[in-house]
Amino acid sequence: xxxxxxxxxxxxxxxxxxxxxxxxxxxxxxxxxxxxxxxxxxxxxxxxxxxxxxxxxxxxxxxxxxxxxxxxxxxxxxxxxxxxxxxxxxxxxxxxxxxxxxxxxxxxxxxxxxxxxxxxxxxxxxxxxxxxxxxxxxxxxxxxxxxxxxxxxxxxxxxxxxxxxxxxxxxxxxxxxxxxxxxxxxxxxxxxxxxxxxxxxxxxxxxxxxxxxxxxxxxxxxxxxxxxxxxxxxxxxxxxxxxxxxxxxxxxxxxxxxxxxxxxxxxxxxxxxxxxxxxxxxxxxxxxxxxxxxxxxxxxxxxxxxxxxxxxx
Amino acid sequence: xxxxxxxxxxxxxxxxxxxxxxxxxxxxxxxxxxxxxxxxxxxxxxxxxxxxxxxxxxxxxxxxxxxxxxxxxxxxxxxxxxxxxxxxxxxxxxxxxxxxxxxxxxxxxxxxxxxxxxxxxxxxxxxxxxxxxxxxxxxxxxxxxxxxxxxxxxxxxxxxxxxxxxxxxxxxxxxxxxxxxxxxxxxxxxxxxxxxxxxxxxxxxxxxxxxxxxxxxxxxxxxxxxxxxxxxxxxxxxxxxxxxxxxxxxxxxxxxxxxxxxxxxxxxxxxxxxxxxxxxxxx
Numbered sequence: 001x002x003x004x005x006x007x008x009x010x011x012x013x014x015x016x017x018x019x020x021x022x023x024x025x026x027x028x029x030x031x032x033x034x035x036x037x038x039x040x041x042x043x044x045x046x047x048x049x050x051x052x053x054x055x056x057x058x059x060x061x062x063x064x065x066x067x068x069x070x071x072x073x074x075x076x077x078x079x080x081x082x083x084x085x086x087x088x089x090x091x092x093x094x095x096x097x098x099x100x101x102x103x104x105x106x107x108x109x110x111x112x113x114x115x116x117x118x119x120x121x122x123x124x125x126x127x128x129x130x131x132x133x134x135x136x137x138x139x140x141x142x143x144x145x146x147x148x149x150x151x152x153x154x155x156x157x158x159x160x161x162x163x164x165x166x167x168x169x170x171x172x173x174x175x176x177x178x179x180x181x182x183x184x185x186x187x188x189x190x191x192x193x194x195x196x197x198x199x200x201x202x203x204x205x206x207x208x209x210x211x212x213x214x215x216x217x218x219x220x221x222x223x224x225x226x227x228x229x230x231x232x233x234x235x236x237x238x239x240x241x242x243x244x245x246x247x248x249x250x251x252x253x254x255x256x257x258x259x260x261x262x263x264x265x266x267x268x269x270x271x272x273x274x275x276x277x278x279x280x281x282x283x284x285x286x287x288x289x290x291x292x293x294x295x296x297x298x299x300x301x302x303x304x305x306x307x308x309x310x311x312x313x
Numbered sequence: 314x315x316x317x318x319x320x321x322x323x324x325x326x327x328x329x330x331x332x333x334x335x336x337x338x339x340x341x342x343x344x345x346x347x348x349x350x351x352x353x354x355x356x357x358x359x360x361x362x363x364x365x366x367x368x369x370x371x372x373x374x375x376x377x378x379x380x381x382x383x384x385x386x387x388x389x390x391x392x393x394x395x396x397x398x399x400x401x402x403x404x405x406x407x408x409x410x411x412x413x414x415x416x417x418x419x420x421x422x423x424x425x426x427x428x429x430x431x432x433x434x435x436x437x438x439x440x441x442x443x444x445x446x447x448x449x450x451x452x453x454x455x456x457x458x459x460x461x462x463x464x465x466x467x468x469x470x471x472x473x474x475x476x477x478x479x480x481x482x483x484x485x486x487x488x489x490x491x492x493x494x495x496x497x498x499x500x501x502x503x504x505x506x507x508x509x510x511x512x513x514x515x516x517x518x519x520x521x522x523x524x525x526x527x528x529x530x531x532x533x534x535x536x537x538x539x540x541x542x543x544x545x546x547x548x549x550x551x552x553x554x555x556x557x558x559x560x561x562x563x564x565x566x567x568x569x570x571x572x573x574x575x576x577x578x579x580x581x582x583x584x585x586x587x588x589x590x591x592x593x594x595x596x
Contacts, residue, residue, distance in 0.1 A: 029422065032409035032412060035405075035409070036407055036409070037425065037428075039469060040429065040470065043440075043463055044435055047444045048435060050443035051443050054442060059446070107331065111331045111332050114328045116332060119332070121336075122332045122335065125336045125339050125340040126335055127578060128340065128343060129339055129342075131523070132570070132575065133526050133544065133570060134545070135544075135546065135548065135549050136545065136570055137571070138549070139553075139566075140342045140343070140564065141342060143346070143349065143564065144341075144345050149358070151345055151364045154363065191339070248437075250530055251530065255529075268438075269438040272438065273534070276445075277441075277533075277534050286443070292436070293439065296436070296439075299434070300431055
């Protein structure tokens, strides 16, 4: 690879200076990073600041102006009885689904790292809930949990749980509707956690476990005494991602139950959407959504601490 | 590797049973959707027989109906245009940024890298309300351009992080050699590093594209006319028409997207994980 002498001589003065500047690392680095940073400031940081401003203002979809009203908007948002329901539903939705995800994905990660026939097909099927756009898989679940044509009705009838011709109304009763939303979210996030855990499992050296086996430690002893403790940092990462994606998710609730019956499955994000977009009250919607911010801030802080610890280690 | 070793018969049986259980749990909704899309109407609405057997011969009439008489293909086309445009913007901004962060930056680069990663943790749920007003202000409401402008907000952080990992895995000597051979720094990078990073770049293209298909909240907030809708918003809002649900067509609309996307993911998953973990390792 050589440049011919001619082409090198043809370079004019101005581009030569540009080239010279680009060869200087102290200038080149920032020059290459700045465009991406500016873009992110415009479409992420700036709207985030606006969200805070909105929550302290009386802004609506139609209005041109924006007046600051102090905590009035926040108070209006919190006084709405649906707000507290949404807040507690968000916590239940996140805690229940992520508990199930951690348990199931740990077992699944062990299964998928074992050798068995048809493993690629199982892996393919298990990933599908994550790869399918969430709105589409929610439509599938909407049909699968239909109040009349659900296949689970047939199972229930055969097993005698409901009388012949009887139906289970999954999405029309508050308890079952919440259970359905949690089940869908568990089903959808489990593959992500499994993939992260599998990467973690493959990084654990087998020597420790092997040595313990030679010393006579059984399968369960090795699992709970060695492998799971070694896996726990990776498990924390998987859990944090799961919480971020669940705490802020609104597609599952919006498509499957629409927040209903009543507001029994309403979560903060879906409530913010109904208030802000459908109701046109941007200020109250932003205030509702901002209640997620402290939790997200905490999660981000934990992630950064984990990352810096990994760098030291 | 600390994989479960299945030497005992009991262990092997347990692995197969668990694998079967997980396959059913993950795959059942898709099986149900795939069965539904071929059912005749009279078969769909009979609840007395075993629902896992088609009572009437299979039909593709609902699939052709979906493709011919609904805006479904328009949704898909919109997704393709939005996805490709987002890929172009994402690569144009994150390739240089990732290269700089992997190779040139010292202490400040580490902070910027972490800052870019943190923006990935800011969820659309916090941003969609201010963004929807901004989109209206610049006159992009109801246009697919609103999504093309906003989506790089979450694809750039992830892509930069992934590409950083791929760049770090390429030895410095190669580009230094090219510079010795007379190329400028940028010339050396374009001619040696980018070709070597091509597998990583393909991975980023696939994941950027599929991430844009996942979005629901932005597309729902910014778009209201069906000609500009994406699959994720068009299917649950336009195709579920009033009280009459065209379930066979709806299931087909989900399966037609789900299967190719899942195949693509599976092809690139290994690289994705490698890139993700490499991004976290200090170069």
